Amino acid sequence: DQQVKQNSPSLSVQEGRISILNCDYTNSMFDYFLWYKKYPAEGPTFLISISSIKDKNEDGRFTVFLNKSAKHLSLHIVPSQPGDSAVYFCAASAGIDDMRFGAGTRLTVKP
Amino acid sequence: DSGVTQTPKHLITATGQRVTLRCSPRSGDLSVYWYQQSLDQGLQFLIQYYNGEERAKGNILERFSAQQFPDLHSELNLSSLELGDSALYFCASTTSGGWADTQYFGPGTRLTVL
Numbered sequence: 001d002q003q004v005k006q007n008s009p010s011l012s013v014q015e016g017r018i019s020i021l022n023c024d025y026t027n028s029m030f031d032y033f034l035w036y037k038k039y040p041a042e043g044p045t046f047l048i049s050i051s052s053i054k055d056k057n058e059d060g061r062f063t064v065f066l067n068k069s070a071k072h073l074s075l076h077i078v079p080s081q082p083g084d085s086a087v088y089f090c091a092a093s094a095g096i097d098d099m100r101f102g103a104g105t106r107l108t109v110k111p
Numbered sequence: 112d113s114g115v116t117q118t119p120k121h122l123i124t125a126t127g128q129r130v131t132l133r134c135s136p137r138s139g140d141l142s143v144y145w146y147q148q149s150l151d152q153g154l155q156f157l158i159q160y161y162n163g164e165e166r167a168k169g170n171i172l173e174r175f176s177a178q179q180f181p182d183l184h185s186e187l188n189l190s191s192l193e194l195g196d197s198a199l200y201f202c203a204s205t206t207s208g209g210w211a212d213t214q215y216f217g218p219g220t221r222l223t224v225l
Binding site for chain 1: 146213215216
């Protein structure tokens with residue numbers, strides 16, 4: 001039961017350009033959304049989050065957009081840097097009993 | 112370094128066996144979460160403990176169990192292992208146990224069941 005989907009398993013972007021990672025969800029009860037970044041051989045690292053009362057949250061080069069009507073969120077990285085190359089997971093929560101993760105998108109930023 | 116430690120780093124075992132994975136949360140964190148990441152799959156939430164008590168349960172099989180000890184470290188026990196249990200197992204910790212808290216992840220334990 002895939003309530004959170006990241007339909008692009010991989011994305012390749014040139015350094016300095018924008019990276020856009022997408023995530024779709026099906027459960028309208030989700031009210032909190034997070035993005036995690038994962039480097040090989042390390043645990044996931046929290047990146048940025050957004051609650052359902054907002055439609056945008058920004059932190060430096062990272063911006064998360066939430067479109068509740070479309071049940072879609074996206075992570076924008078501007079400008080992309082080679083060190084951003086990693087796997088990005090989106091996650092959605094509907095309270096303490098329900099936290100779901102997408103399968104991840106592998107981002108490669110080429111110098 | 113997140114401050115969360117997991118041991119062992121790698122574990123290779125046979126079907127039918129039982130293993131124990133260990134997690135020590137960040138100093139001061141009261142809550143521990145366990146996740147499974149299978150090949151090509153996203154992270155699956157297994158179970159959460161807060162200050163020694165089970166708080167939330169996810170897609171944890173009956174063959175799996177966990178506990179959190181008085182010193183707040185946690186163990187995940189996997190028994191009657193099957194080939195499909197081969198995965199990366201992560202634990203994460205937070206201060207207060209709310210899902211909106213930032214979760215700090217350990218480096219994971221890679222389990223291979225042969």
